[in-house]
Amino acid sequence: MSLMTIKDLEQVQKSLSEAGLDYQLELVEGKIEIMGPSDIVSSEIGVIFSRLLGNWVYPRRLGRVFDSAGGFILPDTNLKAPDVAFVRASRLRQSVRYFAELVPDLVVEIKSQSDRINLIKKKIKKFLELGSQVAILIDPDLLTVTVYRSTEEPIVLGNEDILTISELFPGWELPIAELWPPVFSEDED
Numbered sequence: 255m256s257l258m259t260i261k262d263l264e265q266v267q268k269s270l271s272e273a274g275l276d277y278q279l280e281l282v283e284g285k286i287e288i289m290g291p292s293d294i295v296s297s298e299i300g301v302i303f304s305r306l307l308g309n310w311v312y313p314r315r316l317g318r319v320f321d322s323a324g325g326f327i328l329p330d331t332n333l334k335a336p337d338v339a340f341v342r343a344s345r346l347r348q349s350v351r352y353f354a355e356l357v358p359d360l361v362v363e364i365k366s367q368s369d370r371i372n373l374i375k376k377k378i379k380k381f382l383e384l385g386s387q388v389a390i391l392i393d394p395d396l397l398t399v400t401v402y403r404s405t406e407e408p409i410v411l412g413n414e415d416i417l418t419i420s421e422l423f424p425g426w427e428l429p430i431a432e433l434w435p436p437v438f439s440e441d442e443d
Contacts, residue, residue, distance in 0.1 A: 256284075257283075257284025257285070258281060258284050258285060258286050259281075259284075259331075260281060260327060260331075260333055260353070262286070263279055263281045263286055263333060266279065266286060267279055278322065278323065278335060279333075280325075280332070280333055280334050280335060281331075281332055281333035282332050282334075283332065284331075289322075289335070292322070292337075292364070292366040293366050293367040293368075295367075295394050295435055296337075296364045296365065296366040296367070296394060298435045299364050299392055299394060299433055299434070299435065300321065300322060300337045300338055300362075300364050302432070302433055302435070303338050303362060303364075303392070303428075303433060304319055304321055304338050306428055306432065307319050307338070307340065307423075307426075307428075310423055310426045311340065311423070315343055316342065316343060316422075316423065317340055317341050317342040317343040317344075317345070317346065317359070318340065318341050318343070318346055318349060319338065319339070319340050320336075320338070320339040320340070320341070320354075320358070321337070321338060322335055322336070322337045322338070323335065324339060324354070325353040325354070326339065326353060326354050326355075326356065326357065326358060327353045327354070327355045327356075328357055328384050329357065329384055329385075330380075330384065332380075333353060334377070334381075336358065336361040336362060336363060336381070337362050337363050337364045338360075338361075338362035338364075339358035339360060339361050339362070340358060340359055340360035340422065341354065341356065341358050341359055342359050342422070345359070357381065357384045357385040357386055358381070358386055359386060359387045359388070359422055360386065360387065360388045360389070360390070360419065360422055361378065361381045361386050361388075361389045361390070362389075362390045362391075362392065363377060363378060363389070363390070363391050363392070364391075364392045364394070365391065365392065365393045365394060365395065371391075371393070374391055375391065378391060378402055379402075382402060382403070382404040383404070387403070387404075387421060387422060388401065388402070388403055388419050388421070388422060389401075389402040389403075390402070390417075392433065394434070397412065397413055397430075397434065398410050398411065398412055398430075399411045399415075399417055399430050399433065401417065401419075411430050412430060413430050413431045413434075414430075414431075415429075415430050416428065416429050416430065417429075417430060
């Protein structure tokens with residue numbers, strides 16, 4: 255069996271779309287991987303994180319924030335789409351109508367109900383090896399945020415902690431407790 259290329263993946267995506275099927279695909283070591291939909295808690299956390307980060311990034315013109323549909327062609331020829339990604343403005347002056355051919359400066363992976371944590375950690379490790387400055391693993395089951403940098407041991411943050419990423423976002427602070435989806439009382443109906 256021959257290895258698939260980005261062009262092959264695009265053709266498969268087009269065929270699926272024409273058939274009315276909307277799957278997110280990644281290319282890993284020449285094999286197409288179908289990414290299933292995420293559970294709604296993980297999805298909501300992704301929206302919350304993206305909004306809070308974007309609210310800091312865009313007014314300061316620091317760069318661009320992408321959601322899980324944004325694909326990156328990496329130096330190892332894989333096509334990956336982190337749950338949230340950030341690229342500094344100096345590295346991507348203008349977005350293109352294609353996959354970004356670079357490694358994001360920040361990648362965020364949010365554990366879905368069906369995800370295996372070791373596979374997420376492997377994906378994070380690969381992003382760091384390829385040049386991401388910071389990678390984050392958000393685990394809604396444990397209510398933790400683990401921050402990875404290639405030069406340090408991972409740092410695990412809990413609800414009482416504040417996430418900072420000073421090398422990319424000087425001055426930005428995100429209380430971990432703000433990441434979790436709110437619980438609405440019956441009085442709020």
